[in-house]
Amino acid sequence: MTDGSVIIGKNQHNSSKIDTFFRKEQITQTKLLLRNYMINRKRKRQQKDPQERKSEIIHTAIDFFSKFGFENTDVQTIADSIGIAKGTIYLYFRTKEELFHEAVDFAICQLEKQIDNEVSKAENSIDKLKAVVSAYFKFFEKHKSLANIIVHEQSRDIGYAQTAYLKVYSKNSVYLEAIFQLGIEEKIFRNLDISKSAHSLANLLHGTLYTFAYSKTEMNTDEEIRLVIDLIMNGITRRD
Numbered sequence: 001m002t003d004g005s006v007i008i009g010k011n012q013h014n015s016s017k018i019d020t021f022f023r024k025e026q027i028t029q030t031k032l033l034l035r036n037y038m039i040n041r042k043r044k045r046q047q048k049d050p051q052e053r054k055s056e057i058i059h060t061a062i063d064f065f066s067k068f069g070f071e072n073t074d075v076q077t078i079a080d081s082i083g084i085a086k087g088t089i090y091l092y093f094r095t096k097e098e099l100f101h102e103a104v105d106f107a108i109c110q111l112e113k114q115i116d117n118e119v120s121k122a123e124n125s126i127d128k129l130k131a132v133v134s135a136y137f138k139f140f141e142k143h144k145s146l147a148n149i150i151v152h153e154q155s156r157d158i159g160y161a162q163t164a165y166l167k168v169y170s171k172n173s174v175y176l177e178a179i180f181q182l183g184i185e186e187k188i189f190r191n192l193d194i195s196k197s198a199h200s201l202a203n204l205l206h207g208t209l210y211t212f213a214y215s216k217t218e219m220n221t222d223e224e225i226r227l228v229i230d231l232i233m234n235g236i237t238r239r240d
Contacts (some may be wrong), residue, residue, distance in 0.1 A: 053084075065103060103149075108167070125186055147209045150213075151210060176197075201232065
């Protein structure tokens with residue numbers, strides 16, 4: 001009995017040693033896997049194309065500037081969100097102001113491209129008018145962050161976002177003047193003051209900024225576009 005107890009005790013001891021050994025091996029393997037993962041992750045960050053990295057920083061910055069404003073956004077927070085060092089951002093942008101400017105310029109450029117693309121595909125004045133309205137609504141529906149930046153940052157002294165946006169606003173007025181002129185020539189639109197009409201419609205579209213910046217509920221963008229086009233084309237008075 002005593003010898004059996006000794007054997008059992010030794011077996012338990014050996015089993016404990018084996019368990020301890022395998023636990024250590026598992027911990028070692030886990031550490032190696034984690035180490036290799038971190039090395040590969042670091043390599044991927046280091047090997048990312050510079051333009052791809054810059055674009056990643058800009059897109060992330062737009063989100064942070066939108067949520068927290070310029071003053072309350074910290075470059076370190078942007079870097080942490082991406083998983084890079086703060087100094088990496090300064091390789092692309094000398095200051096936070098420069099990052100903000102490029103982020104705004106990038107977003108505004110996307111709005112211009114969307115309007116240009118939609119209008120170029122339209123064949124007549126009515127379709128071109130619909131294209132401008134649709135491009136505006138759908139862009140800010142997709143990029144509410146830009147609407148927030150323009151509206152919330154316009155009170156700052158530099159007013160950079162507002163200034164950049166006003167360039168698009170002015171371009172849209174010119175677009176609309178050309179569309180109204182085409183509509184008159186096509187005998188679709190009545191004779192009207194082209195400049196004032198374009199300016200008024202541009203102001204109406206400008207209001208979409210505030211709609212998307214302050215709205216707390218989801219809207220049916222397609223229905224909003226339809227209503228705006230209907231008001232423009234048919235007015236509010238009866239015709240019977």
